[in-house]
Amino acid sequence: MELPEKINNSVDAFGRIQGVGAKTALRQVLSMCKWNKSELESFSDAIFELSKLNTCEICGFYTDEKKCSICLDEKRTSFGTICVVESIIDCLAIERSRNFHGTFHVLGGVLNPLMGIGPDELGIDVLINRIDDSVQGLILAVNPSVEGDATCSFIRDKLPERVQVDRIGFGIPMGGSLEYLDAQTITKALENRKKM
């Protein structure tokens, strides 16, 4: 039995979402076929709005404006510590722990010469240029891996001596990902960071 093209097109679209297989996509689309017109419209509008999303010109976090709410929060900026993360999802994981009161810097990955990801691709200059007198410390909340370790060493070498650089580590398994850790483990990892 052939399904109408309208359904097949939606199934293809859902199938492009990471982790969604063909069966799940079909199940979701079939259930959405029962939605009314305004429900479908608001769903597709919400997705389309993503095309207008900006990244914060300071830290790289997503924002509707030019700067994100954390970079605009004087309490956070005056804390004097920047937490460097690989991805926005890691940033959210640390925010969930409610134990970090400074600002963030999203690298968007780690150095990986084999994949052609160098300092320019990660915009490490943007991070280094953020380091003014108001910044006393950096926490490298980069996931532990060979590439992550190399990235941390690279950043450490680029920073002025006066800036204290710590790396989180305790409680996070090698090859582990911040995304899947509970808030308590992340809190512990922040407390037990070590000087680099």
Ligand SMILES: [Zn+2]
């Ligand atoms: Zn920001």
